[in-house]
Amino acid sequence: MASTETKAKTDDLAGLEAGLDALDAVEIRRTPVREVLFRKVLPPVLAVTLVLAVWQVLVSAGVTDEAKLPPLSAVGDSLADMWLKGTLFEVVWTSVSRGLLGFLLALAIGTPLGLLVARVKFVRAAIGPILSGLQSLPSVAWVPPAVLWFGLNDAMMYTVILLGAVPSIANGLVAGVDQVPPLFLRAGRTLGATGIKGVWHVVMPAALPGYLAGLKQGWAFSWRSLMAAEIIASSPDLGLGLGQLLENGRNNIDLPGVFLAIILILVVGIAIDLLIFSPVERWVLRSRGLLARS
Amino acid sequence: MATTLATAAEGAVAAAAHAARIEHVSKSFSGPAGSQLVLDDISLDVAPGEFVTILGASGCGKSTLLNLVAGLDRPTAGSIETAGRPALMFQEHALFPWLTAGKNIELALRLRGVPKSDRKAEAERLLELVRLGGAYGKRVHELSGGMRQRVAMARALAQDSRLLLMDEPFAALDAITRDVLHGELTRIWEETSLSVLFVTHNVREAVRLAQRVVLLSSRPGRVAKEWTVGIPQPRRIEDADVAELSLEITEHLRGEIRRHGQH
Numbered sequence: 001m002a003s004t005e006t007k008a009k010t011d012d013l014a015g016l017e018a019g020l021d022a023l024d025a026v027e028i029r030r031t032p033v034r035e036v037l038f039r040k041v042l043p044p045v046l047a048v049t050l051v052l053a054v055w056q057v058l059v060s061a062g063v064t065d066e067a068k069l070p071p072l073s074a075v076g077d078s079l080a081d082m083w084l085k086g087t088l089f090e091v092v093w094t095s096v097s098r099g100l101l102g103f104l105l106a107l108a109i110g111t112p113l114g115l116l117v118a119r120v121k122f123v124r125a126a127i128g129p130i131l132s133g134l135q136s137l138p139s140v141a142w143v144p145p146a147v148l149w150f151g152l153n154d155a156m157m158y159t160v161i162l163l164g165a166v167p168s169i170a171n172g173l174v175a176g177v178d179q180v181p182p183l184f185l186r187a188g189r190t191l192g193a194t195g196i197k198g199v200w201h202v203v204m205p206a207a208l209p210g211y212l213a214g215l216k217q218g219w220a221f222s223w224r225s226l227m228a229a230e231i232i233a234s235s236p237d238l239g240l241g242l243g244q245l246l247e248n249g250r251n252n253i254d255l256p257g258v259f260l261a262i263i264l265i266l267v268v269g270i271a272i273d274l275l276i277f278s279p280v281e282r283w284v285l286r287s288r289g290l291l292a293r294s
Numbered sequence: 295m296a297t298t299l300a301t302a303a304e305g306a307v308a309a310a311a312h313a314a315r316i317e318h319v320s321k322s323f324s325g326p327a328g329s330q331l332v333l334d335d336i337s338l339d340v341a342p343g344e345f346v347t348i349l350g351a352s353g354c355g356k357s358t359l360l361n362l363v364a365g366l367d368r369p370t371a372g373s374i375e376t377a378g379r380p381a382l383m384f385q386e387h388a389l390f391p392w393l394t395a396g397k398n399i400e401l402a403l404r405l406r407g408v409p410k411s412d413r414k415a416e417a418e419r420l421l422e423l424v425r426l427g428g429a430y431g432k433r434v435h436e437l438s439g440g441m442r443q444r445v446a447m448a449r450a451l452a453q454d455s456r457l458l459l460m461d462e463p464f465a466a467l468d469a470i471t472r473d474v475l476h477g478e479l480t481r482i483w484e485e486t487s488l489s490v491l492f493v494t495h496n497v498r499e500a501v502r503l504a505q506r507v508v509l510l511s512s513r514p515g516r517v518a519k520e521w522t523v524g525i526p527q528p529r530r531i532e533d534a535d536v537a538e539l540s541l542e543i544t545e546h547l548r549g550e551i552r553r554h555g556q557h
Contacts, residue, residue, distance in 0.1 A: 013474060013477045013478070013481075014425060016470075016474055017425055017440075017474050017478070018425075020438070020440055020470065020471055020474060021426075021438065021440070021441055024438030024439070024440065024441070183384065183386055183388050184388065184390065186366060186382075186384075186388070187382075187384065187388035187390075189366060190364055190365075190366070190379075190380075190381065190382040190453075191401065191402050191405050191449075191453065192379065192405040192406065192453075193401075193405055197405065201401060201405070202390070205390065205392040205393075206390070206392070208392065284392075287392065287433060288391040288392055288433070288434075288435065289391065289433060289434070289435025289436070290391075
């Protein structure tokens with residue numbers, strides 16, 4: 001008798017619980033592709049078109065002369081020229097491969113460095129402020145010493161990239177670790193995640209959003225540092241990158257070439273962010289329910 | 295799998311006469327106004343399989359006591375023994391948002407040393423136990439408050455501790471959900487040989503759940519009085535005998551609080 005009563009009560013509880021769960025269920029909706037196109041792709045395309053239109057109008061209406069602002073068609077001709085000569089891909093790849101390799105090196109150095117600063121009080125007190133300060137130093141300042149140390153070669157390029165990007169990546173990780181809710185650390189400790197296990201299973205994943213923001217900034221710094229290095233230190237031994245392309249354009253008083261180089265540098269920077277960092281960041285934030293839906 | 299777990303559990307129970315033994319524990323924190331005594335000479339045993347609630351007003355140091363038992367902090371004086379590392383549930387679910395519900399539980403299993411091949415099945419079994427069979431692949435933000443606390447409970451159970459510490463785990467839930475979770479906790483406690491040390495400031499909750507209610511005084515926390523609750527389970531929070539004992543305990547709790555207004 002008593003056991004049937006208990007059973008009835010348990011069943012009652014299960015039913016109640018199922019009802020509560022159903023009422024509370026959060027519906028996750030995926031945005032349809034058409035809406036993404038309309039809301040995310042269309043606005044930037046319109047903006048770029050507008051800028052190009054204004055450019056063309058300024059040139060056609062004779063507001064400026066061609067020595068200051070080349071017509072769009074001249075920049076297009078330069079692009080077509082490079083494409084036909086087959087140098088376009090080569091030039092872009094020279095810079096991109098340098099930038100990405102330098103970024104990966106910065107990642108390999110900046111990550112353990114950031115963890116040390118974040119987790120070891122003495123290290124933080126010792127080099128934390130320097131690391132933050134280094135971020136405000138323009139990386140172009142490192143080009144002259146790097147040239148004196150290594151001469152005009154790839155080692156010099158990578159040095160400049162590292163000095164520009166490592167502080168950003170390390171600082172991003174420090175910020176990420178600092179923002180880990182203490183509750184997660186306590187929960188991790190009660191589960192037995194202490195020491196290196198705690199870092200691996202709790203601290204690093206919890207700090208991932210801040211770390212990714214640091215990586216994004218680290219890439220931006222890598223790319224900017226590299227362009228500065230390529231512009232200042234051009235040498236035939238180094239191979240032709242986008243920075244040298246820009247510098248050559250200046251030397252040859254080739255304004256369309258200069259504009260083409262600037263546009264290519266910009267496009268590469270945006271493309272890497274759009275193709276690599278943004279999707280990863282969005283995926284991380286969405287999987288944690290941190291991405292606000294408009 | 296289930297049988298080996300049971301044998302291991304029996305061994306642990308046989309080895310320890312107490313799930314937790316708190317002996318003459320004091321804790322003081324040093325603050326700007328000098329050292330402040332938070333817990334004063336607390337002695338409390340939790341028998342294997344026993345359900346004890348610690349009740350007290352704010353400032354009685356009940357969460358501090360739980361942290362000490364959990365090993366997250368050290369007592370200033372006295373000693374605490376537990377049978378193995380206790381599991382701990384917080385007022386916030388404290389689930390890791392980068393993992394699914396199932397993977398949260400599997401992390402606890404992994405840190406306990408359960409081999410990879412057994413983890414998924416065991417996590418699913420624990421989710422069934424808290425009646426969330428379909429929630430394995432759900433992300434934390436996709437679950438309601440009550441479901442999150444049930445996953446947190448499953449994760450705590452995954453530690454296979456003899457002692458479950460609960461720090462006001464249902465305080466942030468709405469009344470109906472809290473009621474349901476009281477029922478679930480009682481059921482799970484009856485089905486397992488778990489000892490529970492449950493901290494709350496809610497008198498009815500304490501009486502609804504526990505075999506023994508321990509009232510702490512405030513500033514510093516001392517054991518003021520203890521009640522054994524003889525009302526048979528399953529109880530409900532609205533039951534007349536639950537209400538009657540709650541009234542008696544509430545009077546004592548009010549007395550403890552009143553003392554602080556007098557000077």
